[in-house]
Amino acid sequence: MKKMFMPFVLLFCFIVFSPITKADYIGAFRSPVQLVVLGNVINHTYSCINSLNPGSCQSFSPAGLGTGNTYGGDLMGGSWIYATPQQTIKAWRYSGCYMTYALNGVCHQYTNRILYAVGREMANNGYVMGYTFSKWKWGPRGTNFSQCNP
Amino acid sequence: MNAKKCLFIMTFCVFLTFGGSAFSEEMSFPPPDAEVLQGPQNESNQFARQEFYAKKSIEMEQATRESREYSDPMWLIVRQFELTMEEKLGADFSFGARTKLSSIQHNMLVKQATIDAQYLGGKISKKEYQEQTETLTTKALRASAKVLDDQQFETLFGFPKSDIQESTQKFLSDTQ
Numbered sequence: 001m002k003k004m005f006m007p008f009v010l011l012f013c014f015i016v017f018s019p020i021t022k023a024d025y026i027g028a029f030r031s032p033v034q035l036v037v038l039g040n041v042i043n044h045t046y047s048c049i050n051s052l053n054p055g056s057c058q059s060f061s062p063a064g065l066g067t068g069n070t071y072g073g074d075l076m077g078g079s080w081i082y083a084t085p086q087q088t089i090k091a092w093r094y095s096g097c098y099m100t101y102a103l104n105g106v107c108h109q110y111t112n113r114i115l116y117a118v119g120r121e122m123a124n125n126g127y128v129m130g131y132t133f134s135k136w137k138w139g140p141r142g143t144n145f146s147q148c149n150p
Numbered sequence: 151m152n153a154k155k156c157l158f159i160m161t162f163c164v165f166l167t168f169g170g171s172a173f174s175e176e177m178s179f180p181p182p183d184a185e186v187l188q189g190p191q192n193e194s195n196q197f198a199r200q201e202f203y204a205k206k207s208i209e210m211e212q213a214t215r216e217s218r219e220y221s222d223p224m225w226l227i228v229r230q231f232e233l234t235m236e237e238k239l240g241a242d243f244s245f246g247a248r249t250k251l252s253s254i255q256h257n258m259l260v261k262q263a264t265i266d267a268q269y270l271g272g273k274i275s276k277k278e279y280q281e282q283t284e285t286l287t288t289k290a291l292r293a294s295a296k297v298l299d300d301q302q303f304e305t306l307f308g309f310p311k312s313d314i315q316e317s318t319q320k321f322l323s324d325t326q
Contacts, residue, residue: 003155006196007158007161010158010161049266064239089210103269105219116211119208120208121208124200124204124238126308128235132307132308133307135231135234136255136307139227139230140227141211143225143259146214146215146223
């Protein structure tokens with residue numbers, strides 16, 4: 001009788017401990033919110049970890065680092081990025097790394113910090129207005145990113 | 151071997167192969183961009199090109215972190231922007247012009263770091279900080295504009311040379 005249950009026990013263990021069932025995702029978003037920049041506009045960007053719930057979305061605005069301040073937006077690249085549990089932890093840690101707005105970077109740099117945990121960076125394809133200027137001024141992940149430890 | 155044993159062994163093998171967090175680093179879903187890469191050839195090439203430069207930038211960051219060469223983090227930003235120059239203006243973009251642009255950017259970043267330190271140290275007011283930052287940024291953009299022709303400048307920065315003064319002020323006033 002015990003042996004009969006063994007496959008089910010193993011199947012249960014597989015479901016519970018499998019990395020597939022523990023999969024996390026990170027999404028980078030371009031917000032419709034725009035600022036006037038260099039004669040055109042810059043797009044606000046932000047990142048969400050695992051869901052679109054307000055607490056999962058990380059944003060950086062003149063008000064500082066925050067959650068839930070998402071303004072809606074388009075998922076960049078068209079899909080969420082798979083993250084291992086370790087990468088998710090890194091993403092949360094990078095998201096908490098201190099920045100001063102327009103001194104260390106803007107929302108673009110903050111979004112790239114979270115994407116760095118999964119080895120990604122926003123594409124330089126004109127989809128996010130003002131991104132080239134912000135990279136020139138503050139780098140892809142902000143001027144103080146060297147002080148951020150995962 | 152009876153059926154129960156056979157089922158047990160098969161299930162155990164599946165568990166060993168796919169289960170357990172020990173495999174979590176290696177396992178991944180198909181690349182999220184797979185669908186995009188199946189699109190038209192030209193778009194695929196463009197996408198692959200973007201991915202290539204983004205990956206290069208990440209690798210540069212990781213290599214610098216691992217080697218702990220952060221004596222001058224400004225150079226990392228400059229090197230990463232050189233990748234943007236190559237991506238936007240092509241690999242055959244003049245080496246001399248690229249060097250000049252990098253030098254202008256590096257000088258701007260170093261001076262900006264000084265202004266940042268003065269502001270954070272309470273030596274200058276927020277208004278003074280904004281004014282100095284705007285002046286410095288505008289000067290650096292104007293110096294860069296002299297190195298590039300109109301088309302190159304707009305391709306790289308996404309706005310025409312004529313918009314430098316007004317746009318920089320607008321941008322900085324909106325973001326601070």
